[in-house]
Amino acid sequence: MHIVDGALSNPVVIGGAVAAAGGIALGLKTLDLDRIPTAGVLSASFFVASLIHVPIGPSSVHLILNGLAGLLLGWAAFPALFVGLLLQAVFFGFGGLTVLGVNTLNIALPAVLAWLLFGRLIGRGTPVQGAVWGGLGGAFAIAGTTAMVAAALALSGEGFLPAAKLVFFAHIPVMAIEAVLTGFAVLLARKVKPELFVRGIAA
Amino acid sequence: MAHALRPSEKTLAEAGAAPEYGTVGQLDPRLRIVMAGVFGIVTVALTTLPAMAAALAMAVGLMALSKLPPGPTLRRMAMMDGFILFMLVMLPFTVPGDAIFSLWGLTASWQGLRQATEIALTANAVILALMVLVGTLEPVTLGHALHRLHCPERLVHLLMFTIRYIEVLRHEYLRLRAAMKVRGFRPGTNWHTYRSFGYLVGMMLVRAIERSERILSAMRCRGFSGRFPLLGDFALTARDRRVAVVFCGLCTALLGVDLAWP
Numbered sequence: 089m090h091i092v093d094g095a096l097s098n099p100v101v102i103g104g105a106v107a108a109a110g111g112i113a114l115g116l117k118t119l120d121l122d123r124i125p126t127a128g129v130l131s132a133s134f135f136v137a138s139l140i141h142v143p144i145g146p147s148s149v150h151l152i153l154n155g156l157a158g159l160l161l162g163w164a165a166f167p168a169l170f171v172g173l174l175l176q177a178v179f180f181g182f183g184g185l186t187v188l189g190v191n192t193l194n195i196a197l198p199a200v201l202a203w204l205l206f207g208r209l210i211g212r213g214t215p216v217q218g219a220v221w222g223g224l225g226g227a228f229a230i231a232g233t234t235a236m237v238a239a240a241l242a243l244s245g246e247g248f249l250p251a252a253k254l255v256f257f258a259h260i261p262v263m264a265i266e267a268v269l270t271g272f273a274v275l276l277a278r279k280v281k282p283e284l285f286v287r288g289i290a291a
Numbered sequence: 292m293a294h295a296l297r298p299s300e301k302t303l304a305e306a307g308a309a310p311e312y313g314t315v316g317q318l319d320p321r322l323r324i325v326m327a328g329v330f331g332i333v334t335v336a337l338t339t340l341p342a343m344a345a346a347l348a349m350a351v352g353l354m355a356l357s358k359l360p361p362g363p364t365l366r367r368m369a370m371m372d373g374f375i376l377f378m379l380v381m382l383p384f385t386v387p388g389d390a391i392f393s394l395w396g397l398t399a400s401w402q403g404l405r406q407a408t409e410i411a412l413t414a415n416a417v418i419l420a421l422m423v424l425v426g427t428l429e430p431v432t433l434g435h436a437l438h439r440l441h442c443p444e445r446l447v448h449l450l451m452f453t454i455r456y457i458e459v460l461r462h463e464y465l466r467l468r469a470a471m472k473v474r475g476f477r478p479g480t481n482w483h484t485y486r487s488f489g490y491l492v493g494m495m496l497v498r499a500i501e502r503s504e505r506i507l508s509a510m511r512c513r514g515f516s517g518r519f520p521l522l523g524d525f526a527l528t529a530r531d532r533r534v535a536v537v538f539c540g541l542c543t544a545l546l547g548v549d550l551a552w553p
Contacts, residue, residue, distance in 0.1 A: 092375050093335055094413025101335070116445045121517045122507060124445065128452020129460070129503040133495055135453065136460045142488055143478045153492065160496065167446055171453045178425045178433070179303060181367045181418045185331035247386035247403060251378045265485060272489020273496065281497045 090176075090191055091237060093184035097244040104240065105189025108170065111196055115166035123164070130160060131168035135175065142265055149262050155229030156270045158199025159207055159222060159285075165199040166192065190240055198232025211285035215278035218285065219271040226270025227263045234259040303430045303457055312427040313358035319531045320428050320436035326538055327424040331417045333542045340405070342549035343412040349541060350419040357423045368419050375414065382407040430454040439525055444517075460499060467491055 096104075119127055134157050141148040158165045170192045176182040183191050206225035210218045238252035277284050315323070334346045354364060372379075383391070386403030393399070425433065434451045438444065471487065478484045 090371075092371065092410065092414035093331065093417040094410045095375075095378075098335075112446065113443075116443055116449075119445050119449070121515075124448050125452060125506045125510065126500060126503040128449050129456050129499045129506070130496070131449060131453040132456035132460050133499040135457050136464050137492055137495065139461070140464075140488065140492075143480055143484065145480055151492070156492070156496070167449050168453075171446070171450050174450070175303070175430075175453065175457075177418070178421060179430070181371055181422050181426070183371075183418075184414060185327065185417050185421050186335045245386075245406075247382055247406060248378070250385045251381045254381075268482075268485045269489040269492060272486050273493035276490045276493030277497055280493070281500070284497070284500065 090173075090183035091187050091194075091240060093186050095244065095248075096187060096190060096240055100240055100243050101186055101190060104187070104191075104193045108166070108189035108192040108196070111163070111166035111193065111200070112170055115161075115163040115168070118163050119167070127161060127164045127168050130157070131171050134168070135172045138172070138176075142269070144261055144265060149265060151266065151269065152195065152230060152233065153226070153266065153270065153273075154195045154199040154233060155202045155226035155266065156222070156273055158196075158201070158203040158229060159210060159225050159270075159274070161199075162203050162207065163200055165203070166196040169196045169199065194233050194236040194240065198229040198236065201232060202226070202229040210274055210278075215275055215282075218278045219275035222274030223267040223271030227267035230259065230263045230266045234263075303454060311358070313356055314534075315353065315357035315423060315427060317530070318534060319525050319527050320432050321439055321525055322527065322531050322535060323424040323428065324433075324436055324440060326535070327421045329539070329542060330420045330424075333545055334413055334416050334420075337413070337545060337549045339549050339552040340408065340412070341552055342545055343409060343416065345548055346545055347412050347416040347419070349545070350416045350423065353420055353423045357427055359423060359427065364419075364422065367422065368415055371414065371418060372411065375410070379407040379411055382410075436525065448517075456499075456502075460495065463498065464491075464495060467494065 134153055137151050137153050140151050142151060154165070154169060157169060161168055170188070173183060173188060173191050173195070177185060177188065202225040205228065206221045209221040210225070212218065234256050238256045241248035241252040241255075274285070318326075330346075330350075334343070337343050337346060354361065383399035383403035384394075384397045386400050386406055388400030388402030390398045391401055391404065428436070431451065431454060434447050434454065437450065438447045468491075471491070476487060478488075
């Protein structure tokens with residue numbers, strides 16, 4: 089899902105960077121001193137979760153779990169996911185430098201939207217109901233990310249259009265897997281630490 | 292991304308563990324970050340193939356100066372290419388233009404091939420320069436340098452926490468995976484696998500949040516006020532300034548080649 093340097097047109101890169109900076113600023117505003125350790129440890133957790141490879145048929149996919157990040161962090165998902173992307177680019181050579189803004193926006197905006205749509209529902213009802221909403225949030229976030237990656241490519245050149253469409257359809261199984269995993273993760277969290285989503289650290 | 296990391300490898304270097312990185316390693320960390328940024332913007336702005344090739348050559352030159360092992364470094368760079376290969380291979384067929392050859396009724400165009408080459412050159416040049424200039428910093432130094440470059444303090448805090456706990460949490464993850472393995476868990480394409488991985492992620496998050504509560508109490512206990520007690524200061528040396536001038540000259544030369552080329 090990482091876009092690399094040089095693939096996008098300048099307006100897309102600059103627009104993405106400005107929007108991402110806005111999102112990060114909003115996210116940082118919600119982070120007071122008491123919540124920084126939580127956000128930092130969760131940011132590290134999602135970095136580690138992206139190392140998990142889940143088998144699918146003969147191949148495997150690595151997790152993104154941006155939906156779960158959004159559900160737990162709210163707007164703070166912007167800076168938290170940005171930090172992850174920055175570290176990936178600098179120390180692993182994944183993604184790019186000038187496209188950091190676009191990549192952050194593509195991953196964090198659907199996460200925040202998932203939180204706005206499903207965040208309240210997860211803490212309500214039985215744990216299973218919460219898990220179903222969580223799963224929907226997880227699928228929604230990945231679908232949003234894939235659509236935004238496709239849109240960023242399509243806006244940059246006609247030639248990318250077929251690749252962008254293919255990327256979207258190739259990710260439908262990934263959406264299903266992320267939905268199931270997010271659902272079960274929420275289910276476990278609701279059972280083990282019920283106050284997590286009820287109180288909400290994203291508040 | 293797991294294939295980027297063998298189990299024995301550390302995710303991020305620990306403080307004080309960084310080896311010497313030649314000329315690059317002696318530069319001011321702030322300067323290295325700014326250089327990587329300038330190089331990225333200049334390279335993305337280039338429009339002609341010779342200038343892009345020169346930019347890639349410059350990144351390789353930086354790698355030579357940094358004394359990074361060329362093999363593993365280039366392999367990491369190539370791993371990203373594996374990621375984008377698919378898109379690059381498709382481009383010649385999807386960009387309209389003068390035909391090179393036809394394959395199963397699809398026509399590859401010179402314009403598309405050119406665009407794919409441009410993206411490959413730019414992406415590799417920028418990411419290699421970034422890994423050489425900034426990736427050789429100790430992660431903690433990166434945080435301090437960003438702070439000195441006036442990044443928002445809370446963002447730097449968040450970065451430092453992430454850096455500090457990635458390795459801790461990866462160990463926790465490996466421990467949980469080992470526990471699953473000794474109970475006979477073999478991942479496959481089935482519901483049981485997805486449920487188990489979901490619980491694994493959920494467990495990691497619950498533990499992470501409980502850990503963060505303990506961290507907060509420990510910090511409060513020590514009277515943390517939100518300020519950074521920074522260890523040491525950065526200072527630009529005369530040598531840093533010389534390197535900066537040469538580097539800016541080379542970047543201007545890249546832009547010059549780009550403009551001069553027909």
